[in-house]
Amino acid sequence: MNKTELKQMLINEVENNKDELIELCSSLIQIPSENPPGDSTEISNFVADYLKKYDLGVEWHESSDKMYNLVSSIGDEDGKHLIYCGHTDVVPAGDLKKWDFDPFSGEVKDGWMLGRGASDMKAGLTGLIFAFSLLKRLNVQLPGKLSLAIVPDEETGGDFGVPWLLENGIIEGDGCLIAEPSSPLNPTIGQKGSYWFELEVFGEPGHGSLSPLAGKNAISDAVKAIHEIEKLWELEIEVPDEIKPLIEVSQRYMREVEKDRVKFQPVLEHVTVNVGTIEGGTKSNVIPESCKVQVDCRLPFGISEEEVTSFIEEKLNALNIDYTIRAFGFRSTANYTDAQDPVCKAITDNISFVTGKESYGVMQWASSDARHFRDYNIPVLQYGPAYLPSIHGYNEKVKVEQIVTCAKVYIAAVVDFLYTK
Known part of the structure; x- marks a missing residue:
């Protein structure tokens, strides 16, 4: 046989x-x-x-x-x-x-x-x-x-x-x-690669009736930070030549097979950003002193976790806010x-x-x-x-x-x- x-x-x-x-x-x-x-x-x-x-x-x-x-x-x-x-x-x-x-x-x-x-x-x-x-x-x-x-x-x-x-x-x-x-x-x-991280933004507490003249609102600063982090999507990434045939055939698949996914073709070449959770503050009349945001990024070929972190830090440092970033969960290239x-x-x-x-x-x-x-x-x-x-x-x-x-x-x-x- x-x-x-x-x-x-x-x-x-x-x-x-x-x-x-x-x-x-x-x-x-x-x-x-x-x-x-x-x-x-x-x-x-x-x-x-x-x-x-x-x-x-x-x-x-x-x-x-x-x-x-x-x-x-x-x-x-x-x-x-x-x-x-x-x-x-x-x-x-x-x-x-x-x-x-x-x-x-x-x-x-x-x-x-x-x-x-x-x-x-x-x-x-x-x-x-x-x-x-x-x-x-x-x-x-x-x-x-x-x-x-x-x-x-x-x-x-x-x-x-x-x-x-x-x-x-x-x-x-x-x-x-x-x-x-x-x-x-x-x-x-x-x-694609995965990079999950938690951003924690720190503020100064105070009476809500005096905001924004008193204290420092961690949630407001976190919102500004999120806006900058979402700019990761706009990064132009050079996909290595050896990967381009795989990207092209995958985009063909999205056009011809799973046709409802045609609009998702760009995700193969961009960093996706999902702000999954946000937690901060204690009461509506208290200026929040901390805010935590968890983000799920998926990384295409051509960019590393370190490069993503550097981009984020550059953007957030320009905001003059107090923050830390901690990686957790799914992480891969x-x-x-x-x-x-x-x-x-x-x-x-x-x-x-x-x-x-x-x-x-x-x-x-x-x-x-x-x-x-x-x-x-x-x-x-x-x-x-x-x-x-x-x-x-x-x-x-x-x-x-x-x-x-x-x-x-x-x-x-x-x-x-x-x-x-």
């Missing part, structure tokens, strides 16, 4: 067993694994028990209280090594009254899988687990190693999932596929994997093989665990089933057909990646 015949056989097996695939996805959605609080005990036990049914050994790694990383491997240790990666945590369901259905029902209705995590990313995680177990059940003799890494702590940007596994040398490989939500034909192979890397080719080629349609990698304007793999020189991309408008919102859902398609791509990509030297 040649590679093409093997891939087609595996794709047929996914199709023949798709009812089990969908049932597994429903079961995962029915397990609340909201983060916060981040307790992955129940869902980790379920996944481990499922794998053990097919004689797949599972390593447990508790990185923090009730946060479990599961790792399982099959194949030849001496060959190439591909990592399947997915997270078990989901964002909180929020106000249940705003859902049209039980967010933890895992119900299938009118061709849609319903529930919290359906798109982000229990459908993708299901596809990885199912493809991994199917290779074992079919006794496919892989000429390389395939590892399944299931992590607990992605949605809060925490350190107890992928970063913890990499830092402790528990996983390493020649390529990685993360089943994060993506467009059906366009995996994400690059990401823009990063990508070359479209011609074997792991990217394995996915895009097999999206085309399964669907008969053109596939190409694009850039993501947000961040994920992919950046951590790239920090360890592991080529990585993201591809998973999703209804993108529903992610992190009410009434999250994904098309059942897409769950099946992605699982077929996952299992076929293993063949192309591991059987190619």
